[in-house]
Amino acid sequence: MSSQLGQLRLISSVALRNLWLDRFRTTIIGALIAFGAFLAVIGLSLLNDVRASMRASITQSVAGDLQIYSANAKDSLTLFGGGGFMGRADIGNLPDFAPYRDEILRHPNVAAFVPMGLDMAVLARGNELDDSLDALRSAIKGKDSAIIAGRVEQVRFQLEQVGLELTARRQLSADQAELEQQERDLKVAAAPEFLQDVSKIGEEKLQFLETRIAPLSGEKLPTYIQYFGTDIAAYLANFPKFHLIEGTLLGPGERGIMLSRKVRDEQLKNSVAKIFDKIHKRLTKRNQSIAGDDECRRFASDLKKQYQQILSYLDRADAEELSRKLTDLGIAAVGGDELVQRLSHQLTMFLTVDDSNFEQRYSWFYANIAPKIRLYEVSPGQTITVRSYTRSGYIKTLPLKVYGIYNFDGLEDSDLAGVLSIMDLVSFRELYGQMTEASRRELDVMRAQVGIKDVSAENAETDLFGSERPATTVAANDKKEAAEPLSVKPRLADQFDPQEVQRGLALNAAIKLKDSGKEERTQQELLAALENRGLKANIVGWQKASGIVGQLVNIVGGTLLFALAIIFLVAFVIVNNSIIVGTLNRTREIGTMRAIGAQRSFIVNLFLAETGITGFFGAISGTALAVLVIILAGRLGIPAGNDIVTFIFSGPRLYPRVHWTVVTTAPILITIVATLASVYAARHAAKIQPADATQEKE
Amino acid sequence: MTAVVRISSVEKIYPLGKTQVHALSGIDMDIQEGEFTTIAGPSGCGKSTLLNLIGCMDVPTSGEVYIEGLPIAKLSDRELTKLRLEKLGFIFQSFNLIPVLTVFQNVEFPLLLQGRFSRAERQQKVTALLAEVDLTAQQGQRSSELSGGQRQRVAIARALVTGPRIVLADEPTANLDSATGERIIELMKTINRTHKTTFIFSTHDPQVMRQAGRIIRLKDGKVVTGQDS
Amino acid sequence: MTKILGSLSILFSLLSFAQVGTALTDKEVKELVTLIDARQRNVGDYASIVFIDQKSKDGSSKAFEARVYRRDGDDKWMILFAKPKAEAGKGYLRLEKNLFLYEPALGKWERQTERASIAGTNSRRDDFDQSRLAQEYEAVFVADESLGRFKVYHLKLTAKPGLEVASPVLEIWIDQNEKNVMKRQEFALSGKLLRTSYYPSWEKMFSKSKGAEVYVPKEIRVFDEVEKGNATTVALRDVKLDALDVNMFTKAWLESQSR
Structure with a gap:
């Protein structure tokens, strides 16, 4: 073996044995490095996964890989989250x-x-009454008396509900005069003779209903x-x-149009169903209880006020049946034989939910009520x-x-x-x-026909008031002619x-x-x-075209790297300090080596070897542990806690993968960094004087 | 015969806070090749300082130290270290062996530092020296397994393995019982005769002083007498 | 749309007052303002064809022509668009507090209550109400001035405290001869000029239901002083003050006007 190799072997055996001698400290430092490696590998792997999933989310839903738009754009393109004024x-x-x-x-x-x-x-x-009056009007135009009768029935039924509502409002409303007028109007409309003779329902009556009665049912x-x-x-x-x-x-x-399911569920769904869904979601996904969660309590208290949202969509027959079913369920009405009043009470009781009855009521609603009402405004x-x-x-x-x-x-x-x-x-x-x-x-022709000349703000007064024509003219006494009917632009074809x-x-x-x-x-x-x-055009990448959403990954990545950097800094300081502490114990040994002819660089190399070996094994074990965790998480999936994370994960769960580039480069990098980190400490050790060889051991 | 060590008007001053300590205040002396010399004196007399200078572990504040004619005052740390490696050997009071290494490895250590010997060459040199100090049987053991005397013999072997011109020993018998100590001194004297290696000791031990060829006494940073015995 | 409907309130009759004067006393100022209110107070029905041309400061413009009907008796009004072709047949029908919109190509009606905005604009009920300058403002005489070749009275009107009005400060220039408003400026409380409107020509006609003469502006020019470059031109023609058919102001009638 040549002397180079011999020195190397010397350094490594001295290093190894020293590490073994000071096992405690070595373990601490090794564990620290392992922890850093663990976090780094997991973090970087996840970042890669998230980047890929976000990319998929965005490019495969709307953006594609690149987006092209006009070179004259005033704002930049933002596919998600909307930009500009009012989202346009x-x-x-x-x-x-x-x-x-x-x-x-x-x-x-x-x-x-x-x-x-x-x-x-x-x-x-429009509200429900607007819709039924509209239906009544079309029915009258259609002249089918059976249909008309049916629609009249529906209107009457709804008028009963409006009446109930007005009585309830009486207690709350400040404007008593207005309320009294509304009650009078309703009395007229609800009177049996008003809609009795179907053939006599003319424009006047319809108008009365549409202008005076329809608004009573609330605004959508x-x-x-x-x-x-x-x-x-x-x-x-x-x-x-x-x-x-x-x-x-x-x-x-x-x-035509294909609607987003989310918009339909959140804005076009019957609000009773919607609130039921919201509570159900919170209970199942977040393991909450109605009693224990503020949000759920709020939803529940909203829910019981929504009986109208069921009642107004029922016809009389269905309403009778529902009332019977509710009685069978054990929700009997208190007092009052009159259908609307009875059913309103029953529904209010049904919609008063708590932890003990929620699941049952939820399924019952979907089984028995939902099919009878208009569950979605649009289908x-x-x-x-x-x-x-x-x-x-x-x-x-x-x-x-x-x-x-x-x-x-x-x-x-x-x-x-x-x-x-x-x-x-x-x-x-x-x-x-x-x-x-x-x-x-066409606009120019219109203007020419009217004969109005263009006048600017600055010259207005001279232009308008300068000429000699009189300011007032007398109107000619034209006979009134019937206006010609306007020809309407046909609606856009469906194909x-x-x-x-x-x-x-x-x-x-x-x-x-x-x-x-x-x-x-x-x-x-x-x-x-x-x-x-x-x-000319603007072409941007998918990330830029997605506005802030596209930047999410960068933000997440940046935060992650920042956190890692902090951890590494802390580890660096700890490692450094412990080496320095270690050298205090080895003053004599180092002094001796120096005395008998070891150069400073030899001492430095010795310490670097020690840290390098510790770092290497720490990095390897940290990485190995990280790989294990990733494989495990890859089986179970990481759940997305909220909406933004769902988007980042491109789904409700993220299934992490092992990224071999990360797994191979991270330990090497960490070992190198750990070794270099100890250079300072090693040089410090090398400053020990040969004369210190004669120090007594502590 | 050229002096293997020459000290010429050497002063060594250490700053101590706002004051200065004059450890050595003008020393002149020569040590010839093959001497078996002791430097003696009360504590604080500067003998450690002098030994450090001769051992090239430090440089004089003024004056010059010549090792085999080579002045060391202006040498860099690297050059001094090289000098120590090639020309000097050290024996310490507490033996100062490297605990993780075996006897063989301890003795081999300086050769590896020198970096120009093949394995076979190193093997040969170490074996030869272990034989000289009679530790062949223990070459595979660690120092924790040896007695004080055995450890010091390892130290001696290590000090000699590079074939140094000067061996410096700082209270080599202080941690040994008198019988062992005497044996160590005998060994060193033998080597001094056979290898012509200059031995310079610092000691309190009268036994050692009795064996010394020359005693240099220091007091307050100055040489008091340099008499041959 | 704001401007058409806001201007409609000035479309109504003005009485003629044969009086030529110079600097006015406070009493005369009060009388003049009361006169303007009275002239605007319409009695009876009203129909006309309105052309509105709106130009924006970014160069875009839109224009339309509509038939406007108003029945004073029960406070109903109707707008039926005639031009351009894409808008023809569309209508607004206001009955009490409801605004109905008609889409002829679909045959559909939509209802909004008065709180909701009208045609996506900021116009409020106030815009369609009668002028009540005498009740709502304190008027002072500013000066005799010239507007082009017309001699005019320049008056400044400040809203009376505690009243909610659309414009806190108004300045009007009234033709000394005919007593028609020729120019009007609206200001914010801070004194910032918001809008300048011109009424360069008027038409005089006799109203049977009122039993007196009625003045109607034939042309109105409104210039936005905040967003300079935004301007609206309103031109009125075929103004009729005869009683309108009873069966108008119904959905059925509006539907029948287009095919």
Whole structure:
């Protein structure tokens, strides 16, 4: 063996034996390093997992790998969380996306180009009385007396409920005069002769009901629907996280909407069902009890006030049956034979839940009540009407058939990802309401016909008041002519030529890549290619396009690394200090070695070897333990505690994987770092003088 | 004959807070090759300091120390360490063996530091010295398993394994009983005769002083008498 | 929409007062303001065709033409859009506290109560009510001025304390000859100028139900002083003050107006 190797062997045997001699300290330091390695491996592995899962969440639901939008955008694109004013960011638009698509699809790394646009509209809702009066009106138009009679019945039944409500309000309302008027009105409407003769129900009576009576049933707040319009065929082919839950898929060439399940459950579901669901969720997922949880108690107290939400959707027959069933269940009415009063009391009692009866009442509700009421305001097959405030300034009302209800796999519970509804691109364009050339020309014609000249604010007074024409003219005494009926623009057809979505207006588009690892390079190349063609656009990566949501991973990662750095710093200091303490015990030994001719560097190497060996074994064991924990967690899954974490995990649970790059590099790095960390201490040890060899041992 | 050690107007001053300690105040002396010399004196007389200077573990504040004609005052720590490794050997009062190593490994230690011998060469040298100090049988044992006298013999072997010109011994018999101590001194004298190695001791032990060829007495940092016995 | 409906309150009749004067005394100022209120107090029904052109400071604009009907007796009004084609047939029907919206292409009606906003704007009930300048404001004479070639009285009106009014401070310029308001400016309490409106031409007509003459502005120009560049032009024509059909102001009638 050469002397180099011999020295190495000397150093390592001295180091090893020293470590063994001072076992306690070695174990402490080793354990510390092991702990650091454990945290580092787990943290970095999880970070990799989370990065991958977030990426999947975002790119496979809406974003794709890259997003392209107008170069003239005023705000940046934020696919999630909404940006700009009232959630409507101004990202400009691509008046015709076809040339962009054609150029982009030529790139070898591009797999698909899916045009889309995000926007928001209002779903207006009337109350139950509005709906039944509307139904009555249509029935009268239809002239089918059987149907009319049925509708009248329903209205009468609801009037009884309104009456009850007014009596209850009497105690609360401050405006007695208004209340008295309402009671008088109701008396008129509820009187049997009012709706008796079906043939005599004319405009006057209907108007009376619609203006005086309908408002008594309360106001429903409008629902805001966030959506994106897209080429449905292309979308469904390229976004695997889409999952249809109910109804059917929107087909190519069909106009309609697929609603987000979360929006439907939270905004369009019967509130009794909704509150029941909320309590149930809290009880099962969070192991709470109604008595022990503030939220649950609040829900429960809301619940028992909601009897109206059941009653108003029943017809008389169903109401009788429900009352009987409730009596059978053991919830009998107190006093009063009159159906509405009786059932109201029964329902109030039924809806008074506590820990002992909740589960039973919950299932009973879904088995016996839910099928009889309108559980959801909107269901597949129905048509909804949405109203949007278009870019051209007008209001656009558009009917949309609800084809299906969907959610994103793994993101069912997420508020961030779960709220977008999907519609076809043609409907989207209609609601977006871009001012077209034709419309602009029409406006100019209108202005010309009226003959109003353009006047600016600065010149207003001279322009308007300068001329010699009189300020007052006398009106000609024209005879009144009947106005011509207006011809109404026909409503948008329910089908369209699928070719229409192959070009034309879109706000942005998702670009799916074959190799997502080349994201940045492809982004640059695409921009260059478009530039060559004289096309300007913004192209951003999925993370940037997702706004704050895309940054979540970076924030999580940054926090993690920061925490790790702190831990390592602490470990460093402890390791350092313990080595220094150790050298105090070995003064004589070190002095001796120095005396007989060991250089300072030899001493330093000796200490580095000691720390290196400790570090190595500490790192290895910490890593091994971490791998074990990851494998175990990978079997069970880590549950997501709240909505944001669900989004990050791309599902209710995260199943960690062992990342071999992390497992192999982490221990090496940690060993190196631990060794280097002891350099200071080692140099300190090397300062011991040879003369200290003669010190007496402590 | 050139002096193997020459001390020339050496002063050693240590700062002690705001004052200074004059450990050595002008020492002049020569030690010839092959001497068996003792440095003696009461405690605080500066003998440890002098020994440290000769042992190249320290440098004089003024004046010069020549080891085989080589001045050491301006040498760097690295050069001094090399000098110690090649030319000097040390024997300590508490033996100062490296506890984790075997007898063989302890003796081998300086050779490994020198770094220019093959395994066979090292083997040969160590074995030879162990034979000289009569510890061949114990070469595989650790120092904790040896008696005081045996440990000191290991120390002697270690001190000699590099073939040094000077061996410095600091109270080598202080931790041994008189019989053992005497045997150690005998051993060292034998080596002194056979290897012509210069031995310089510091001691209180009159036995050692009796054996010394020369006694250099120090008092208050100055040489008092240097008489041959 | 705010501006059309807000301006409608000024669409109503003004009495003619043959009086030419110069600097006014306090009593005369009070009388003048009372006169303006009286002129605006409409008695009877009202119908007209309104053209509104709204220009925004970012260059975009929208315009529409609508038929406007009002029945004074039971405080009902109706708006039926005629142009552009995309809006034709849409209607608003206000009955008591309810606002009904009609979407002709779908044949659907939607109801909102007065608390809800109207057509997504900030207009309130006040905007459609009668002018009550004399009750709500203290008026002072500022100066005799010239507006183009018209001689005008410049008055300043400050809201009486404790009253809730849309504009705390108003300044109006009244044609000395015809006693029509020619220019009006609205201010915030801080004195910041919010809006300038011009009424360059008026039409005089006789109202049977009122038994007197009625003045109606043919043209209104409103300039937003806060968001400069926003301006609205209102043009009125075919103003009729005859009694309106009894069966109008119903859903059925509004529906029948389009096909």
